[in-house]
Amino acid sequence: MSTTGTVRLPPGVTGVHALPADHHDGPWDSIITPPGLKERLLGQATLLLRHGRRLQQLSGAPHGLVVLAGPPGTGKTTLCQGLAQVVALALARRGATTFVEVDPHAFPSEMLGESQRAVRELFTETLPELAQRRPHTIVLIDEIEALAVRRSAAAFETNPVDVHRATDAALSGLDELRVSSPNLLMLTTTNFMPALDEAFLSRADLVVETALPDEDVIAGIIRGSLTELAVQWPGLRPLAGDAGLHGKLAARCAGFDGRKVRKAILSALAQRPDLAEDPERLTAEDLVSAVATAAEGPRVGT
Ligand SMILES: Nc1ncnc2c1ncn2[C@@H]1O[C@H](COP(=O)(O)OP(=O)(O)O)[C@@H](O)[C@H]1O
Numbered sequence: 001m002s003t004t005g006t007v008r009l010p011p012g013v014t015g016v017h018a019l020p021a022d023h024h025d026g027p028w029d030s031i032i033t034p035p036g037l038k039e040r041l042l043g044q045a046t047l048l049l050r051h052g053r054r055l056q057q058l059s060g061a062p063h064g065l066v067v068l069a070g071p072p073g074t075g076k077t078t079l080c081q082g083l084a085q086v087v088a089l090a091l092a093r094r095g096a097t098t099f100v101e102v103d104p105h106a107f108p109s110e111m112l113g114e115s116q117r118a119v120r121e122l123f124t125e126t127l128p129e130l131a132q133r134r135p136h137t138i139v140l141i142d143e144i145e146a147l148a149v150r151r152s153a154a155a156f157e158t159n160p161v162d163v164h165r166a167t168d169a170a171l172s173g174l175d176e177l178r179v180s181s182p183n184l185l186m187l188t189t190t191n192f193m194p195a196l197d198e199a200f201l202s203r204a205d206l207v208v209e210t211a212l213p214d215e216d217v218i219a220g221i222i223r224g225s226l227t228e229l230a231v232q233w234p235g236l237r238p239l240a241g242d243a244g245l246h247g248k249l250a251a252r253c254a255g256f257d258g259r260k261v262r263k264a265i266l267s268a269l270a271q272r273p274d275l276a277e278d279p280e281r282l283t284a285e286d287l288v289s290a291v292a293t294a295a296e297g298p299r300v301g302t
């Protein structure tokens with residue numbers, strides 16, 4: 001996605017994009033989810049962005065907060081990026097959507113009071129200002145546990161006072177944001193839900209847990225990966241259409257996360273220089289051996 005303009009981005013913000021953007025339907029379609037999950041995500045996002053102002057009048061108004069939690073490599077970030085595009089498309093008739101990416105690691109905690117101040121600024125100045133620009137705004141904060149550290153379980157040596165203050169600032173900031181910017185949807189991800197502050201989690205309107213893929217999903221990811229390769233190298237179409245092969249490979253990928261499955265398939269092309277030179281030479285045997293190598297784990301020197 002292209003960043004709009006060349007202006008310097010506010011602190012903590014790593015990208016600001018206008019959606020829908022052409023050719024960005026890929027991420028949403030690329031992630032295989034249990035039935036109903038995408039509809040639920042799209043429903044939540046549409047309700048909030050379309051009717052945020054009216055919902056604000058209700059007692060128990062939504063916070064406009066969605067949390068995706070699950071192991072690394074299970075598609076959380078990709079789903080959020082995809083959701084931003086599909087909901088922006090669905091609402092395009094009513095105006096464009098601003099997609100803002102925030103890096104929670106960008107708030108320094110070395111200086112006392114510094115991260116608290118920066119987090120406060122993000123929620124009370126930066127995001128409300130960005131939300132003024134277009135009728136809909138989606139903010140993605142990846143690995144939110146860096147910002148909303150669970151205060152109850154956190155030891156003070158590992159989580160200095162300032163980190164706790166930053167969590168407090170994030171919570172009160174979220175409450176203020178809900179009032180100042182009702183048409184703002186905040187998508188957050190975490191690899192480790194127990195590290196996330198309970199009060200933050202309780203503000204979520206929807207918590208989605210992503211799991212490691214089962215054998216059928218892995219077979220689907222393999223089919224998807226090979227199909228994408230076959231778009232670039234049409235000679236690979238027979239491999240992309242070989243469901244028996246996908247099943248056989250999937251059985252050997254037990255325990256892999258989605259990212260590892262995709263990397264294993266891609267690594268098959270890099271096994272030999274001649275194959276790398278001409279990927280259309282890829283065979284079923286190459287795929288089987290690449291998956292077996294990936295299952296053995298990373299190679300540690302010689
Ligand atoms: N369920 C899935 N279906 C298809 N691809 C997946 C799935 N889970 C992960 N992937 C792939 O793994 C890679 C990493 O996904 P990502 O969204 O970064 O995961 P996370 O944010 O959970 O660490 C992406 O290329 C994605 O396409």
Ligand SMILES: [Mg+2]
Nearest residue numbers: 076077142189
């Ligand atoms: Mg991620």
